[in-house]
Amino acid sequence: MIRKFFAGLLRLWLVPVVLAVWEVATRAMEHPFFPPPSQIVVRMRDLWFSGSPSTLWMNDTALGNIPNSLGRLLAGWAVSGVVGVVVGIWLGRSPMFFRFVDPLIQFGRALPPPALLPLFMALFSIGTRMQVATITFGIIWPVLFNAAEGARGVDPLHLETARVFRFSRARRFFTVILPSATPKIFAGLRLSLSLALILMVISELFSTDGIGSMLRDAQRSFDLRGVWGAVILLGTLGYLLNQVFLVVERKALTWHYSAKKLV
Amino acid sequence: MRLNVRRPLDSPLICGALGVLVLLAAEEAAGRLGLFSTLQFPLASTVLVNAAELIVDPDFLMDIVATVLAWALGLLLTVVVAVPLGLLLGSVPPVERALRPLIEFMRPIPSVAIIPLASFIFSERLDMKIAMILYASTWPILINTMYGLREVDPVAKETLRTFGFSPLQVLWRVSLPSTAPFIATGIRLAATIALILAISTELLAGGSEGIGTFIILAGSSPDAVTLTIAATFWAGVLGVLANGAFVRAERRLFRWNAARAGATL
Numbered sequence: 001m002i003r004k005f006f007a008g009l010l011r012l013w014l015v016p017v018v019l020a021v022w023e024v025a026t027r028a029m030e031h032p033f034f035p036p037p038s039q040i041v042v043r044m045r046d047l048w049f050s051g052s053p054s055t056l057w058m059n060d061t062a063l064g065n066i067p068n069s070l071g072r073l074l075a076g077w078a079v080s081g082v083v084g085v086v087v088g089i090w091l092g093r094s095p096m097f098f099r100f101v102d103p104l105i106q107f108g109r110a111l112p113p114p115a116l117l118p119l120f121m122a123l124f125s126i127g128t129r130m131q132v133a134t135i136t137f138g139i140i141w142p143v144l145f146n147a148a149e150g151a152r153g154v155d156p157l158h159l160e161t162a163r164v165f166r167f168s169r170a171r172r173f174f175t176v177i178l179p180s181a182t183p184k185i186f187a188g189l190r191l192s193l194s195l196a197l198i199l200m201v202i203s204e205l206f207s208t209d210g211i212g213s214m215l216r217d218a219q220r221s222f223d224l225r226g227v228w229g230a231v232i233l234l235g236t237l238g239y240l241l242n243q244v245f246l247v248v249e250r251k252a253l254t255w256h257y258s259a260k261k262l263v
Numbered sequence: 264m265r266l267n268v269r270r271p272l273d274s275p276l277i278c279g280a281l282g283v284l285v286l287l288a289a290e291e292a293a294g295r296l297g298l299f300s301t302l303q304f305p306l307a308s309t310v311l312v313n314a315a316e317l318i319v320d321p322d323f324l325m326d327i328v329a330t331v332l333a334w335a336l337g338l339l340l341t342v343v344v345a346v347p348l349g350l351l352l353g354s355v356p357p358v359e360r361a362l363r364p365l366i367e368f369m370r371p372i373p374s375v376a377i378i379p380l381a382s383f384i385f386s387e388r389l390d391m392k393i394a395m396i397l398y399a400s401t402w403p404i405l406i407n408t409m410y411g412l413r414e415v416d417p418v419a420k421e422t423l424r425t426f427g428f429s430p431l432q433v434l435w436r437v438s439l440p441s442t443a444p445f446i447a448t449g450i451r452l453a454a455t456i457a458l459i460l461a462i463s464t465e466l467l468a469g470g471s472e473g474i475g476t477f478i479i480l481a482g483s484s485p486d487a488v489t490l491t492i493a494a495t496f497w498a499g500v501l502g503v504l505a506n507g508a509f510v511r512a513e514r515r516l517f518r519w520n521a522a523r524a525g526a527t528l
Contacts, residue, residue: 014361033383099278104286110455110502114375114463115495118478122488123304198373205467219379227383231376238371 035225040232043225047214048233061214069210070237072128073200076135077193084140084192085185088147089177098148105144113138113195114202121206131203131210138199139192146188150181182256186249193245197238211237287311305489313486313493327497329472333389334461334505337396338454345401345453346446349408353442354434359409366405374399374460378467388470395460400453404446411445412438444517451509458502474498 019037026036035043048062055063091098091105117134124130154177162172204212211234218226271277287307293299294306301309317323352359378395385391415438423433465475474494481490 011360012364015364018365096272096278099272099275100282100285102275103279103283106503106506107499110506111495111499112459112462112502114459114466115475115478115498117466118482118491119488119495122482122491194371194373197371198375201373201375202463202467215376215379219382224380224383227380231372231380234376235368235372238373239368242371 033224035228040225040228043223044229044233047226047229065209065211065214068128069200069204069212072131072203072210073135073196076132076139076199077189077196079132080136080140080192080196081143081189083136084143084188085147085178088144088185088188089151089173089181091144092148092151092181093177105141108137109141109145113199117202117206120203126207131200131207134203135196135199139195142191142195143185143188146184146191147181150184151177153184154180179256183253186253190242190245190249193241194238197234197241201234303488305486305492309489310492310496313489314496317490317493318497323477323494323497326472326474326477327501330458330461330465330474331501333392333464333473334396334454334457336389337393337461338400338450338457340393341397341400341404341453341457342450344397345404345449346408348401349405349446349449350412350434350439350442352405353409353412354430354438370402374456375463375467378464381464382468388464388468388473391468392461392464392473395464396457399460400457403452403456404449407445407449407452408442411442414445415441444513447509447513447517451506451513454505454509455502458498458505462498474501 023036023038026034048059048066049057051057051059051062058066091101113134116137120130120134120137124133158176158180159172162176167175200210201212201215204210205216207213211230215227215230215234217223218230291307294301294304305313352362374395377398381391381395385394419437419441420433423437428436461473462475464470465473466479467475469479470476474497478491478494481487481494484490
């Protein structure tokens with residue numbers, strides 16, 4: 001166990017090397033756009049992490065922005081997850097419906113989400129509603145497509161069996177179609193989670209709270225260390241979200257595969 | 264053999280066109296009936312007329328050219344950098360093990376967050392767009408290339424090795440051809456991301472030309488919403504065309520291989 005832990009640590013040998021090179025190189029360059037990482041960390045602590053340990057060291061600025069951002073991100077992700085899965089499965093099970101809306105979906109997917117931001121700002125005025133709408137619209141496509149593909153790939157034998165046993169529509173959905181589409185749905189949800197972070201930042205750049213607006217403020221006041229700090233903060237957030245998702249996915253899919261084996 | 268009776272509703276083309284028409288007509292009717300304010304959201308016909316006017320407007324055409332140029336150059340550079348890097352990482356495990364933690368940390372950094380930083384560093388907007396595209400579109404190509412290399416038939420590789428081929432020859436004769444479809448999928452995904460990044464950079468960092476710049480400038484005109492939707496419409500058309508071209512090229516080049524890599528984007 002301990003040996004495994006150290007072996008894992010050893011594998012990270014390049015990380016301190018890169019950090020050291022980064023520090024030395026930026027100190028040697030003394031370029032205002034490339035502050036050394038040590039200064040970025042100090043700046044991050046001054047700006048956001050000078051609070052008490054009970055709030056994960058976040059101070060009032062951080063507490064006023066980070067939870068809001070996360071809330072909007074998760075709200076948009078949840079809405080697009082539910083809508084995307086339901087509509088996607090419907091699309092996957094009904095070729096006729098799919099034929100009718102396919103061009104619309106292809107078009108919606110091809111729209112670059114940031115280009116929609118001015119439109120959403122005009123429609124909903126700046127605020128949480130507009131931000132959640134932007135996130136939802138921008139990230140729903142991967143879920144939709146993957147759910148449709150998953151639903152299309154349901155084993156016909158399972159469907160026949162469900163028909164023979166006269167499963168109700170709801171029961172067929174929850175016990176046959178949804179479980180067999182789950183791996184694909186998770187692939188889509190994971191893609192849309194990383195997209196959600198991007199759209200969260202974009203949609204907050206023009207607002208007054210959230211990590212995106214912190215980034216904008218730092219940029220406007222030429223606080224380069226603050227800008228770098230915000231980028232690192234967002235990277236860390238993205239990394240953590242992805243790790244949490246992977247753990248949940250592994251749990252959900254282990255159940256899925258062992259259930260498949262039992263059958 | 265089953266007799267193939269073609270009914271109109273079996274054709275994706277007819278159904279698709281019907282779907283689009285129904286949606287547009289419903290929007291138009293709802294607007295005309297006063298279900299929503301046409302000041303807040305324009306009628307479908309207004310947008311279509313506007314979009315038609317835009318596409319013959321030489322200024323807007325220059326904007327499209329600027330965006331497409333940045334997109335093409337950026338994508339080309341990404342392919343040149345990411346494919347060899349993916350081949351290196353995928354075929355030399357120690358390099359992959361060492362770089363993995365760095366990749367895992369850099370990949371989740373939202374590309375858009377770097378735009379404010381990049382706007383300090385780059386004075387030339389075209390360079391900045393290309394750099395942003397390079398950063399964001401590298402990942403799908405890199406990951407797909409590495410994934411493809413893992414799927415290469417080990418027997419084929421061993422066979423060549425037994426016959427005395429060098430590792431580089433094995434890479435060239437077996438690994439590369441069998442990884443090609445995965446690389447192509449990666450490039451198609453990267454193309455979508457590259458277009459998003461080109462337009463985002465124009466939107467967020469300003470500049471003098473590009474679809475994103477046009478949308479920002481349109482925001483201050485009296486019929487801002489209509490112009491924005493019309494410009495966004497053409498951005499969407501660009502995306503559909505690019506994706507369609509890549510899908511068609513993939514089907515042509517790799518008819519022998521039905522492998523589909525990664526998740527659908």
